[in-house]
Amino acid sequence: MSPYRAQFVTYRDIEPRAIAATDKRLFYSQGMGDLRTTVPNGESSTPMLLKDVLYAPDMGLTIVSINWIAKAGHTVTFEGETCKIKGKEGKIIGIVQATPNGLYRVDHSETADAVAETAMLDLHRRLTSLLPCAR
Numbered sequence: 001m002s003p004y005r006a007q008f009v010t011y012r013d014i015e016p017r018a019i020a021a022t023d024k025r026l027f028y029s030q031g032m033g034d035l036r037t038t039v040p041n042g043e044s045s046t047p048m049l050l051k052d053v054l055y056a057p058d059m060g061l062t063i064v065s066i067n068w069i070a071k072a073g074h075t076v077t078f079e080g081e082t083c084k085i086k087g088k089e090g091k092i093i094g095i096v097q098a099t100p101n102g103l104y105r106v107d108h109s110e111t112a113d114a115v116a117e118t119a120m121l122d123l124h125r126r127l128t129s130l131l132p133c134a135r
Contacts, residue, residue: 001029001054002062008033008055019056031055037062039085039094040106046093061105 001019005011011033019027035053038045050064051072066076074093075086083104085094096104 001027001056001059002035003055003057003059004035004062005031005055005057007035007037007062008053009036009049010034011055014054017054019054019059027056027058029054029056035062040096041092041094048093 002008008031011031013031014029016028016030019029021027032052032054035050037048037050039048050068053062069076069085073088075090077084077086081098083094083096083098084092085096087093096106099105
């Protein structure tokens with residue numbers, strides 16, 4: 001599930017589906033498609049295409065299910081505070097460290113930058129639509 005529409009390489013609208021968070025809040029998906037992202041892998045990162053991802057614009061971050069990674073033919077192992085993802089050939093394609101609260105989180109600064117830029121453009125469009133145009 002992801003709120004980042006710009007990262008979807010394919011997309012189709014779907015009937016809204018309710019998604020219940022662990023704190024009982026509801027989010028709604030509006031679409032589905034394939035999402036391009038990256039996974040940290042030591043000093044570099046590995047591009048990854050996630051299939052059939054739900055688009056939920058009100059979520060704060062992308063959430064990836066370990067079950068979906070396994071269904072795609074990859075292997076996921078947890079060793080200490082490290083999550084390792086191996087591709088179908090057995091080569092490590094991602095290494096994610098646990099945060100102090102025990103969650104495995106990947107921060108994407110380029111995603112945050114793109115979202116901030118999109119929000120600024122949207123705000124600019126809204127403000128300029130309220131102002132009389134000089135012709």
